[in-house]
Amino acid sequence: MPAIEISALRKTYDRRVVVADLDLAIEAGECFALLGPNGAGKTTTVEILEGFRSRDSGDVRVLGHDPAKPDRRWRARIGVVAQTTGAALDISVAEAVRHFAAYHASPRPGDELIEAVGLTDKASTRIADLSGGQRRRLDVALGVQGRPELLFLDEPTTGLDPQGRRQLWELIDALRADGTTILLTTHYLDEAAKLSDRVGVIAHGRLLAVAPTGEFGGDLRDGATVRWRAGGLVHEVATRTPTAVVRDLLAETATGEIDDLEIRRPTLEDIYLELIAAADGDAPGAPETSRTSAGSGGSPGAQPPPVAELPHQPRVTTGSGS
């Protein structure tokens, strides 16, 4: 049974469609990353799944339960790390962990939990005196304290320094290994690439694409850019056959070095931006018409072709440097 099942979910505010006929299933044990620009309907969708917001129509099951009718047993199986949680409390990390243990039937041991989020040497520091990143880690600790089967992580690493992010990623990896289902929303695409099994992109309240993280982007992924410098100009070729481009280039340059030669594959971020741009072009503010081109089931292959299909024609883009 999937951990989350959504069919034809719809939500409007003042006749503005925020979530439009969204279908999605997230399997138990999966880590699913939901990406999308601000205002795309991400948070609304997640808050409906968490049982904090009502929906207009559609069928939703979270751990087999309708989130519009939340009860305590169901809540006990769900962990939530929201974007903003908590006042600057005048209690220490250890006191907070000890206090919130009382809300769970079998909480994780406090010391272990504090250790897992890397706050051991801050255990006796008041929350008010923690940095933003340290507070974020405490939020995560409190979100997983009750050993949830399903964890909602809303931009968990926003505001963390690189080291803090790595530490949190390790924690999330450990939770996945434990079998926790995770729904992650994030703006950091490297985070999605690192942590998730599948990625979904949402814009204008609609899923533009859903795919396993490694395959995300479909055809978009096959494109590559070959770039080099010659005669003070930067040459850039978008191609599906970068090897052939390089072979030709080598043939033209019998001796010496080719300056700044690189082959670049699209990153998750490139694909994401491509999808969002296509969706914005199709349907600025009118999501109803974007159905046919985007496909709510997520068939990224149906997207407009990648950067360009110019086979081998060098395209001179800029005059100097890169």
Added chain:
Amino acid sequence: MTIAAESATRPAAARHPAPPSAARIAWARASLELRLYVRARQAMIFSFFYPIIMLVIFGSIDMGGDVAGGVTYVQYFTAGIAATGIILNTFQQLGIRIANERDAGELARLQALGTPPVAYLAGKAAQVLVTTTSQLALLVVVARYAFDVPFPPDAAHWLTFVWVMVLGTLAGTALGFAVSLLPKSAKNADTIIVPIALVLQFFSGVFFVFSDLPGWMQSIAAVFPLKWLTQGMRSVFLPDSAASAEVAGSWEHGRTALILAAWIVIGIVICARRFRWRRSS
């Protein structure tokens, strides 16, 4: 009963232990709330020590002799400021604090944890009961030894003191919860709640003798709990002979209890219908 059938239809529920009871969470919250109260210096000064500071100020100023019936002004004021302490600790302090907690997302966290609203409310009520009791105990001692205001003379007066305090605290708590729903955001909480509490102090016979106030002020004050609290406290700290100086000519204990109870009910009904964990969007 059909335990087998139930576990077959709700396998997940069977696998998962029931969450802790509301009482256990309420207990944890009460101890957290008390710790937070003690650590929040501003709250300590403005609500905990306020009545004592006021007693020292007004008790030290010569307010022009006695109130009718052989009652000293400081005696009269002790009753009024004791009642005020209850309202500040509950209605004002609690109302502002809850609005702040809602704004900061602290309540959203509690919601996500499946906290029963009653456990949250009970934790707050327990905190204000403890802090109000200690505050009034300190006040009574300061009034007695610094300003010669006699202790309540017998068990009956002490009993009145306790029930007036408990009913007043509960009414103030329920109203604090209710008033926390008024401001759109915590930024407005002080500006809405503080003036209400302040005006009520002037209208309810705290600083001025209630029976000397204009009739319209008395009528407005009679709707709200503070007036009844001051009157109840006067019945504790003033001699019984002073009852004849009251507007009604008696302490009106029955009516006091009834009106405070009515405010408790009103506050609870508003909370039950309107309580929200999140800012209204």
